[in-house]
Amino acid sequence: MAKSFLIDTTLCTGCRGCQVACKQWHNLPADPTVNMGSYQNPQDLSFTTYKLVRMQEHVTEDGLKWLFFPEQCRHCIDAPCEATAGEPTAVFTNPRTGAVLYTAITKDLPAEEIIESCPYNIPRMAPDGTLAKCDMCQDRVDNGMLPACVKTCPTGAMSFGEREEIVEMANSHLMMARKKFKNANLIDVDTIRVIYLVGFKPELYHGFAMASNAEIGITRHMALQRMFRPFKRAGAQLMRG
């Protein structure tokens, strides 16, 4: 069954410990930033930012809310980016954990196409075309540790474990959250490994919080990619000699 996360945004205080812990563990540099009229910074994910707490202020049915959305790769159970890449040495799923992983070989693949295929707009490209995103802290998880973001969360908003347990936990958190937020819901729980619990409509948090209807399931483009994959791979192998 592999692993999953639960991110209960109703418990998130926007402290951004996860954002820093992620950079620290992956030894990523700080992006140069300026204040753009919001506490959120950096403004977007990047090749060197895998985790970002997005912040939005909305007047809801419960009054003014400051909504925090600790964004990261959802590690799709059937990842469109992996299907689009069609190259297991570049993008593959680790069967033990379910983590969708990118390698340096992504540099040789059409980056825009892979980014476009992500329903959550997650992968980011380096100037040389290499793609990067959250790696579920594979090295930590393989050694029995929690992902850095989960480990550092001080409010219990983030949990990580066996998928079955996390889905159960998500449902019990949802029951609790519904007492306070009548529109509370889980986002795309059946298709991804990073399950968000939101108190309000997903689009209030972030445009890509939830996969749009058009992007659920395998698109025609991806189906074609999949069909031609064996030929492409054989061709690539011939080229390499």
Next chain:
Amino acid sequence: MEKNFLNAKLINPVAPIYDTEKDTYATCDPRYPYVGTTYRVTEHWQTGVMTRYQPYLLEMQPQMFVEMSEQLAKLKQIQNGERVRVTSARGAVEATAIVTKRFQPFNVGGGIVHQVGLPWHFGWIKPTSGTEDSANLLTPSTGDPNTRIPETKAFMVNVVKLA
């Protein structure tokens, strides 16, 4: 006329008042029409002398800011994210405007009173731009009569767009 709606006295009669040139105070002065207050953010500690040197913390809170209501921003024609100057009877700082619904004008004695809020985490050396300073330049040098805990939570300021 200046009137304290909470007490017959205008100020605490035993509050320490120092008589230096920096100890000028203004209450209902038209040059400083808005209430200022100060606070901290999670990312920085006190004046930021340790936290501003941490790239990850400076990445998240890179610049001095001043938060204000949408109503005040409209009044002063300030756009969200624009640089502004905040002045008090004692000093001035530059800051980036954060226009937010979290700030709402007060109704005091039948009139509208606007409030702005600033952190005091910024200062010299980091960030290297040299433009970020501390709200401590605005706040009065007084404190509570018993312990002298600084009174940095209520003072009068003006906010203008940087030309």
